[in-house]
Amino acid sequence: MRTFEVIPAPHIKDPDDVQKIMRDVLISLIPVTVFSGFIFGWYAWVLALVGIFGGEAIEYVIMRFFRKQKNFKSDGSASVTGLLLALNVSVKLPFWAFLIGLAFALIVGKHIYGGLGTNPFNPALVGRAFLLMSFPTAMTSWVKPSFPKFWLSPWDVQTTATPLGILKEHGYSAVHTGYLKLFFGNVGGSIGETSAFLLILGFIYLLIRKRVSLHIPLSYVGTVFVISSIFWAVNPEKYGDPIFHILAGGLMLGALFMATDMVTSPITPKGKVIFGIGCGLITMVIRLMGAYPEGVSFSILIMNAFVPLIESATRPKKFGYGGVKKNG
Amino acid sequence: MPISTFKGGIHPPYRKLSKDEKIEFAPLPDRVFLFLTQSAGAPPKRLVEQGQDVKTGQKIAEISGFISSNLHSPITGVVREIKKMTHHIYGKPDEVIVIERTGEDEWEKMEEMDWKDLESKVIIERIKEAGIVGLGGAAFPTHVKLTPPKDKKIDTLIINGAECEPYLTIDHRLMLEKAEEIVEGIRIISKVLGNPRVMIGIEDNKMDAVDEMKKHAEKYGMEVFPLKTKYPQGSEKHLIKVLTGREVPSGGLPLDVGVVVQNVGTALAVKEAVVNGKPLIERGLTITGGGVKEKKNVVARIGTQIEDLINFAGGFVGNVKRIVLGGPMMGIAIPNTTLPIVKGTSGILVLTEEEIDRGVKRNCINCGRCVEVCPMNLMPNRLYKLTYMKRYDQAYEEGLFDCIECGSCTYICPSKIDHVKFIKLGKRVYSALRRGKK
Numbered sequence: 001m002r003t004f005e006v007i008p009a010p011h012i013k014d015p016d017d018v019q020k021i022m023r024d025v026l027i028s029l030i031p032v033t034v035f036s037g038f039i040f041g042w043y044a045w046v047l048a049l050v051g052i053f054g055g056e057a058i059e060y061v062i063m064r065f066f067r068k069q070k071n072f073k074s075d076g077s078a079s080v081t082g083l084l085l086a087l088n089v090s091v092k093l094p095f096w097a098f099l100i101g102l103a104f105a106l107i108v109g110k111h112i113y114g115g116l117g118t119n120p121f122n123p124a125l126v127g128r129a130f131l132l133m134s135f136p137t138a139m140t141s142w143v144k145p146s147f148p149k150f151w152l153s154p155w156d157v158q159t160t161a162t163p164l165g166i167l168k169e170h171g172y173s174a175v176h177t178g179y180l181k182l183f184f185g186n187v188g189g190s191i192g193e194t195s196a197f198l199l200i201l202g203f204i205y206l207l208i209r210k211r212v213s214l215h216i217p218l219s220y221v222g223t224v225f226v227i228s229s230i231f232w233a234v235n236p237e238k239y240g241d242p243i244f245h246i247l248a249g250g251l252m253l254g255a256l257f258m259a260t261d262m263v264t265s266p267i268t269p270k271g272k273v274i275f276g277i278g279c280g281l282i283t284m285v286i287r288l289m290g291a292y293p294e295g296v297s298f299s300i301l302i303m304n305a306f307v308p309l310i311e312s313a314t315r316p317k318k319f320g321y322g323g324v325k326k327n328g
Numbered sequence: 329m330p331i332s333t334f335k336g337g338i339h340p341p342y343r344k345l346s347k348d349e350k351i352e353f354a355p356l357p358d359r360v361f362l363f364l365t366q367s368a369g370a371p372p373k374r375l376v377e378q379g380q381d382v383k384t385g386q387k388i389a390e391i392s393g394f395i396s397s398n399l400h401s402p403i404t405g406v407v408r409e410i411k412k413m414t415h416h417i418y419g420k421p422d423e424v425i426v427i428e429r430t431g432e433d434e435w436e437k438m439e440e441m442d443w444k445d446l447e448s449k450v451i452i453e454r455i456k457e458a459g460i461v462g463l464g465g466a467a468f469p470t471h472v473k474l475t476p477p478k479d480k481k482i483d484t485l486i487i488n489g490a491e492c493e494p495y496l497t498i499d500h501r502l503m504l505e506k507a508e509e510i511v512e513g514i515r516i517i518s519k520v521l522g523n524p525r526v527m528i529g530i531e532d533n534k535m536d537a538v539d540e541m542k543k544h545a546e547k548y549g550m551e552v553f554p555l556k557t558k559y560p561q562g563s564e565k566h567l568i569k570v571l572t573g574r575e576v577p578s579g580g581l582p583l584d585v586g587v588v589v590q591n592v593g594t595a596l597a598v599k600e601a602v603v604n605g606k607p608l609i610e611r612g613l614t615i616t617g618g619g620v621k622e623k624k625n626v627v628a629r630i631g632t633q634i635e636d637l638i639n640f641a642g643g644f645v646g647n648v649k650r651i652v653l654g655g656p657m658m659g660i661a662i663p664n665t666t667l668p669i670v671k672g673t674s675g676i677l678v679l680t681e682e683e684i685d686r687g688v689k690r691n692c693i694n695c696g697r698c699v700e701v702c703p704m705n706l707m708p709n710r711l712y713k714l715t716y717m718k719r720y721d722q723a724y725e726e727g728l729f730d731c732i733e734c735g736s737c738t739y740i741c742p743s744k745i746d747h748v749k750f751i752k753l754g755k756r757v758y759s760a761l762r763r764g765k766k
Contacts, residue, residue: 008752010735017688
C-alpha cells in the first residue's frame with residue numbers, strides 16, 4: 001500500500017525564510033559599504049570583506065566542529081554581523097584585530113547562548129565593545145576623509161577628530177562641519193556610520209521589502225531630536241543643535257541598522273517604541289554627560305537587556321477579553 | 329458595501345483550481361467505511377450487526393449523548409464487518425462499520441415536511457434525526473447549535489460562505505448552483521431560531537456567488553456581505569467580529585454574543601432533511617491539488633474511500649507527497665488512500681512536492697510576523713517557546729486555549745517553526761495535567 005507523509009497542518013508555507021531576510025540586510029548595506037572605501041581608502045573594503053567572509057568562516061567552524069552540525073546550512077546572519085561590525089570600527093583597526101573582535105562577537109555575543117535567535121545582545125555591538133576595550137587607540141583614531149581617493153591606505157593619511165569629538169572637547173561653537181557634509185558623510189568616523197544619506201537609502205530598501213518597521217528608528221531619532229533641542233535652546237554655544245546630533249556620529253547606523261536587529265529588539269509595536277525612546281535617552285545622556293563623545297552602541301546594548309521586560313509589559317490585548325460585553 | 333476587517337490574518341496563494349468545475353455526483357462506492365464518530369461529541373450507539381442488510385438512509389447508529397449525532401447507511405447493502413480502527417481525524421480508536429453495496433439505492437427516507445407551519449421543536453427533531461452536523465469542517469451537531477439555552481437570546485444568524493481555505497471551492501460551487509435550496513435551508517434555520525437578523529458572509533473573491541446569493545436571499549430580507557479575502561475570514565469568531573462588531577469572549581461560544589453561525593453546506597443539508605426527508609448520507613467536497621489529474625467538485629457518499637474519489641478524478645499526477653482531508657491550512661494529512669471521508673470532510677487535497685515548502689527549520693529570530701498575523705492577538709512565538717519548555721501553566725496564562733489553530737503563524741514563519749503543532753500538544757498536555765490534579 002502506498003503511504004504518504006503525515007505532517008501537522010498547515011500544509012503550505014510562505015516561501016520567505018531567514019536566509020532571504022539576511023540577504024536583504026546585506027543588500028541594504030551595499031551603498032554605504034561601497035562609499036566607505038572612497039572616503040577612508042581601500043582598507044575599509046578589506047575590513048568589510050573580512051567581515052562578510054570571515055564571519056561565515058567562523059560560523060562554519062563553530063557549527064561544524066563545536067556544535068557538531070553535520071548538515072550545516074548557513075543562515076547568513078554571521079556575514080551580517082561581520083559586515084555590521086566592520087561598519088562600526090575605525091579603518092585604523094588592523095584586520096587581525098578585527099577578526100578577533102568578530103570571533104568574540106560570534107562566540108560570546110551569540111553562540112554561548114545557543115546561536116542565532118537566543119542572544120540577548122546585538123552580537124556586532126558586543127564585538128565593538130570588546131574591540132573598544134582591547135584596542136582603544138586604533139578604535140578611536142579617525143582618518144581624515146579624503147573622498148574619492150580610495151587608493152589611499154589608512155597608514156598614509158593623517159588623523160582627525162570626529163565632529164562629536166570636537167563637540168565634546170571644545171563645545172558646539174568649535175564645530176565647523178556643515179549639515180550637507182554630515183548628511184553625505186565626508187567626515188571622520190567609523191567606516192559605515194558617516195553617510196546618513198546612504199544609510200537611509202539602504203533602510204528604505206528594507207522598508208520596501210517589509211523587513212523592518214519604522215517604530216524603532218522614529219522613536220529613537222525623535223527622542224534624540226527632542227532632548228538635543230532642549231539643551232541647544234538653553235546653551236547653543238556649548239550644545240549641538242538637534243540636526244547635528246541626528247546626523248553626526250553613529251546615530252543613523254545605530255537607529256536604522258543596529259537597534260532594529262529583530263533578535264535583540266522587542267516584538268510588539270508598543271515595545272519597539274519604548275525601546276527606541278530608551279535608546280535615544282541613553283544615547284543623549286552619554287553624549288551630553290558621559291565620558292565618551294558617542295553613546296549609540298552602549299545605549300543599544302543597555303536597552304537590549306531590557307527587551308524581555310519590555311515585551312512582557314507590552315503584550316497585545318488578546319481577542320475575546322473585554323472587547324464587547326457578553327449578551328444576555 | 330465595504331466592511332472592515334479583523335486584525336491579523338494572511339494572504340496565502342488561493343489556488344482555487346476547481347472553481348469553474350460543476351458539481352458532479354461521484355459513482356456509488358462498492359464499499360463504505362463508516363466510523364461511528366462522525367461529529368464532535370460522543371460517538372453514537374451502533375444499531376446494526378455483522379451480516380445485516382441495510383438500505384440507503386437507514387439509521388445504523390443512534391445518538392448517545394447531548395452532543396452526538398445519528399448515522400445512516402449511505403448505500404444499500406450488507407454489513408460486512410465491524411472492526412476497531414484508529415480514527416484518522418480524531419486520532420482515537422473507534423469502531424468502523426464496513427458496508428458492502430449489493431445494488432442500486434433502495435431508499436429509506438423520512439416523510440417530507442412542509443416546514444412553514446411546523447413548530448421549531450419538530451424541525452429541530454428532524455434535523456437531529458437526519459444526523460446533520462456542521463459541514464464547514466468542525467462537524468458540530470447542528471441540532472445542538474440550534475437549541476441555545478433559554479437565557480441566551482439569539483438575534484443574529486450568520487451564514488458562512490467565506491470559504492477562506494485555499495484550494496477549496498465546494499461552498500463556492502454550492503452557492504452558484506444551489507442558491508435557492510441553500511436559501512430555503514437558511515429560512516428553516518432562521519425560523520427555528522425565532523427569525524433573527526440573517527447575515528450571509530462571502531469572501532470578495534467570489535463575487536459571482538455574492539450576486540447569486542443576493543438574487544435569492546434578499547427577497548426574504550437576508551443581507552449578503554462581501555468580505556475581504558483574507559485567511560482566516562471564515563473563522564466563526566472573526567466572521568462574527570467583522571459582521572456584527574461583537575467579540576466572542578474567551579472560552580465562550582457565539583451564542584454568548586447572541587449569534588449562531590452555520591455553513592452554507594449545512595443550510596443545504598438542513599433543507600434536504602426537512603423538505604425532502606433525506607438524512608445526511610452524502611456531502612459536497614472538492615477534489616483538488618497539483619497531484620490529482622482532474623480538479624473536481626463532487627457530491628460523495630459518507631464513508632467513500634479516498635482512493636475511489638481520486639480514481640474518479642483521474643488518479644494521481646506528478647510527485648504526490650501528501651494527502652490532506654480539508655484545506656491546506658487546517659486539514660489533516662492521512663497516511664493512505666484506503667481511509668474514508670467523514671461528514672466533516674470538505675475536500676481531498678493531493679499535494680505534490682512542489683506545493684510543499686521544505687525550508688530549513690531554525691531558531692526563532694523574533695521577527696514578530698507571527699504576532700502580526702495572529703487573528704486572536706496572541707504571541708505565537710511565546711506560546712511555542714513556553715510549550716516547548718513545558719511551561720504549560722504560563723502558556724495557559726498567555727492564551728494557550730484561545731488559539732484557534734488557524735496556522736497563520738506557522739504559515740508565515742521564516743524560521744519554519746511549527747507553532748501550531750506545539751500549541752495543540754500543549755493543550756492536550758495541559759488538560760491531561762489538570763485532570764490528574766483533580
